[in-house]
Structure formats: structure tokens, C-alpha cells
Amino acid sequence: MSTGASGLYFTFKPENAAFKAKVEELSGENIDLCFQCGACSSSCPLTGEMDLLPSTVIRYAQLGLAEVLESKTPWICITCFNCEIRCPRGIDIANVMEAIREMVLRTKYDKFTLDELTPEELRELPQIAIISNQRKLTA
Amino acid sequence: MKLAYYPGCTMKTDAKNFDESTYSSAEALGIELIEPTRWNCCGTVHALAKDNVMNYLAPIRNLIRVEQMNEEELVDDKRVVTQCAMCYNTLKRANLAAKADPDKMGKIRDIMEKEPNYQGSVSVVHMLELIKGLGWDEFKSKVVKPLDGLKVSPYYGCLLLRPREYGIDDPDHPTVMEDLIEALGAEVVDNPYKAKCCGAYHAVHMKEVAADLSHRILRQAQEAGAELIVTACPLCQFNLGDRQDEIKKHQREFEGIPVVYYTQLMALAFGKEGTGFEQNVPDPVRVLEEKGLL
Numbered sequence: 541m542s543t544g545a546s547g548l549y550f551t552f553k554p555e556n557a558a559f560k561a562k563v564e565e566l567s568g569e570n571i572d573l574c575f576q577c578g579a580c581s582s583s584c585p586l587t588g589e590m591d592l593l594p595s596t597v598i599r600y601a602q603l604g605l606a607e608v609l610e611s612k613t614p615w616i617c618i619t620c621f622n623c624e625i626r627c628p629r630g631i632d633i634a635n636v637m638e639a640i641r642e643m644v645l646r647t648k649y650d651k652f653t654l655d656e657l658t659p660e661e662l663r664e665l666p667q668i669a670i671i672s673n674q675r676k677l678t679a
Numbered sequence: 680m681k682l683a684y685y686p687g688c689t690m691k692t693d694a695k696n697f698d699e700s701t702y703s704s705a706e707a708l709g710i711e712l713i714e715p716t717r718w719n720c721c722g723t724v725h726a727l728a729k730d731n732v733m734n735y736l737a738p739i740r741n742l743i744r745v746e747q748m749n750e751e752e753l754v755d756d757k758r759v760v761t762q763c764a765m766c767y768n769t770l771k772r773a774n775l776a777a778k779a780d781p782d783k784m785g786k787i788r789d790i791m792e793k794e795p796n797y798q799g800s801v802s803v804v805h806m807l808e809l810i811k812g813l814g815w816d817e818f819k820s821k822v823v824k825p826l827d828g829l830k831v832s833p834y835y836g837c838l839l840l841r842p843r844e845y846g847i848d849d850p851d852h853p854t855v856m857e858d859l860i861e862a863l864g865a866e867v868v869d870n871p872y873k874a875k876c877c878g879a880y881h882a883v884h885m886k887e888v889a890a891d892l893s894h895r896i897l898r899q900a901q902e903a904g905a906e907l908i909v910t911a912c913p914l915c916q917f918n919l920g921d922r923q924d925e926i927k928k929h930q931r932e933f934e935g936i937p938v939v940y941y942t943q944l945m946a947l948a949f950g951k952e953g954t955g956f957e958q959n960v961p962d963p964v965r966v967l968e969e970k971g972l973l
């Protein structure tokens with residue numbers, strides 16, 4: 541994407557189409573349904589920690605922009621599904637966030653490993669916290 | 680009534696008080712809960728990526744165990760009762776998604792070749808749905824010690840209500856916990872944050888963020904006059920209860936409020952053993968003693 545003197549230019553290239561198709565395949569969502577109303581972003585309890593709003597992540601995915609893989613937002617999303625019950629277009633945004641996380645995790649990337657915790661911290665945590673954390677954040 | 684009961688891992692360790700009070704309060708309601716032999720962890724989170732098969736294996740294996748129990752006539756029907764909100768959600772979603780996708784079910788069967796095929800006959804229910812199904816009059820008839828004067832705020836969290844398709848109640852206006860609190864004789868204190876996220880697994884690597892989310896929920900309940908909060912999930916309980924010391928580090932004015940599992944209040948009102956209040960952090964005993972309930 542580039543910004544010129546007379547406005548915003550965007551050419552939808554084959555790699556954009558491929559990226560978008562991958563997000564749709566993994567999430568099972570038709571992301572073109574989104575018309576950017578922002579209901580997901582306004583219902584999200586974690587936007588304060590995010591670099592892109594959830595609705596902006598959807599926009600990146602619609603445009604097939606792979607730089608969304610660098611965003612913090614999918615890792616901050618805790619899949620609480622508040623957006624899912626608010627979306628007037630019936631998109632389950634949490635599924636799109638998972639698709640983006642998966643695309644990164646499948647490059648054998650771990651967002652967080654338990655080695656970063658002290659034995660005391662690890663002992664304090666119930667297994668439900670550890671297992672869900674590791675299932676979401678490790679390859 | 681004999682029913683299969685899937686407790687889940689944390690119920691046997693950090694949430695023993697949830698597990699024990701589940702057994703004792705179900706007994707008072709005439710429900711005998713029987714655990715499948717060799718149950719395993721449900722995996723805690725549902726696989727949202729459409730091509731994921733691996734995350735189905737753990738929940739489906741548990742459902743095979745329930746079908747086996749039914750074949751052996753150990754239980755009355757093909758329901759499996761869950762308590763932990765994450766187990767409920769994971770088992771329920773895996774069950775429905777596998778049943779709706781023959782190709783996926785085929786792959787699951789191929790991978791678990793040593794197990795009997797899953798027939799897809801099990802239905803996953805939450806204890807609160809079961810209680811609601813009994814009827815509140817029947818439920819009230821078991822109360823021997825009404826929780827008079829106790830101001831209780833419900834906390835549903837996320838996965839009992841959302842996604843909409845899998846929730847146990849209306850995700851916008853749930854009432855089952857309120858009805859339960861009232862049926863126990865206590866006073867309901869509404870909390871607009873009762874279905875907002877507690878921070879869930881961010882508790883592991885983003886403590887401060889989880890503490891902030893939990894604090895909003897606790898503060899709302901307290902400002903509305905609640906003396907006690909009830910939960911239905913060991914991870915909510917951990918974030919809202921056990922982590923209050925972490926919250927106090929960031930919120931100096933926060934005074935703390937006891938958080939208990941709803942079944943602990945049931946066991947108390949039904950006059951049963953196994954309330955397990957000594958395991959809760961912070962201690963709920965003082966407020967219950969002040970109300971003359973302990």
C-alpha cells in the first residue's frame with residue numbers, strides 16, 4: 541500500500557489473494573462480509589493492549605496484507621468471543637485471530653515458553669492456565 | 680439419576696473444593712455422578728483452525744468413554760455432565776463439530792484406531808443446565824439452610840455463554856446463576872461485568888493484564904454491594920480469587936472480596952459436607968460467619 545499526493549493506492553496482487561484465501565481457509569470465515577462497523581473493537585476487553593484494533597485486523601485480512609502477521613493483536617486476543625456475539629455480519633472474529641496465530645505458529649514459532657517462568661510462578665498456576673496458554677501460544 | 684460426570688484435571692488439584700462440593704450438592708439433588716474410567720485432559724481450548732484434527736482427540740476420547748459407560752449400563756443415559764467452563768466448552772464444541780463433519784470424524788477414527796469408533800451419541804451438558812432442568816421448586820425443596828441476607832454477585836465468564844451457539848443461557852441476558860442464587864435464599868447483586876473476561880490464560884505470561892481485567896469485575900461487584908462472588912470455572916476462580924494479591928499491587932484502594940464456586944454455596948445451603956471453603960483465597964469464612972451461616 542502507498543500513499544500518493546492524490547490519495548491511497550492499493551493493488552490487489554496474487555500474493556494478497558493467496559494470503560486472504562489462507563486466512564479464510566483456516567478460519568472458515570467469509571471475511572468479505574465485514575463492513576468495518578467496529579462493533580468487535582468496541583466490545584473487545586483487550587484493545588488497550590493491542591497495536592491494531594480487531595476490526596483493523598479484519599481489514600488487513602480482506603486486503604490480503606501479510607504484515608498483519610507481525611501484529612500483537614492476535615496474541616492479545618484471549619478468545620472470549622465478545623466480538624462473536626456482537627458482529628452484525630455473523631463473522632466469528634476469534635476464528636480469524638486463531639487463523640493468524642496458526643499461520644505464525646506453523647513456522648515453528650513459540651510465542652511464550654514455560655522456561656520463562658520461575659519454578660515458584662509455575663507452581664502457583666493451575667494446570668488449566670498452563671495448558672490453555674501453551675495450546676494457544678506454542679507451535 | 681445416575682449420570683456420567685467429566686471433572687477435568689484442575690478439579691482434582693487446585694479446584695478440589697469445586698469437585699467435592701459438586702458431588703455433595705448433586706447427591707442432595709438425587710443425582711449420582713459417576714466418572715468415566717481413564718478420562719483424560721480435554722485440552723482446555725477448542726481448536727478454532729478449521730483444519731485442526733489433533734485438538735479433537737482428547738475431547739473425543741473422553742466422549743468414547745462415556746459411550747462405553749452407557750453400553751455397560753453404568754449410567755442412565757448418554758449425557759455427560761461437566762462443571763469447569765473450559766471443559767464444558769471444549770467437549771461440547773468438539774462433539775458438535777466432529778458430528779457435523781464426516782471427513783473430520785473419519786480422520787479422528789483413523790488416528791485413534793485402538794479405540795472403539797465414536798458414534799456421536801453423547802450430549803455434553805453443564806451442571807447448571809441440569810439444575811435448571813430439575814426446576815427451581817424442586818431445587819428449593821432441598822435447601823435446609825437458606826443463605827438469608829448474603830449478597831451474592833454472579834460471574835459467568837466467557838465460555839458458559841459464548842459463542843452463542845454453545846452457551847448454556849442467553850449470552851446478553853443470562854439468568855441461570857441469578858435464579859440459583861435466589862433459590863438458595865441469598866440476595867442477587869447484579870454486575871454489568873458478569874460475562875466479561877477475567878484474563879484467562881494471560882495469567883501465565885501477562886499477569887498484570889489479567890489482574891487488570893479481573894479487578895474491573897471485582898470492583899463492579901463490590902461497588903454494587905456484593906459480599907461474595909460466585910464462579911463456575913477454576914481459571915476464573917484463580918484470576919478473580921487467588922490473584923487478588925497481584926491486583927492489590929496495582930490497585931492500592933482494592934480491599935478484596937471472597938470468591939467461591941456456586942456449588943460450594945449449594946452444599947452449604949443443602950446442609951452438606953464438602954463445602955471446602957478453607958481452600959478458597961481470599962477466605963470466605965469470615966463473611967459467612969458474620970451472616971451466621973457457618
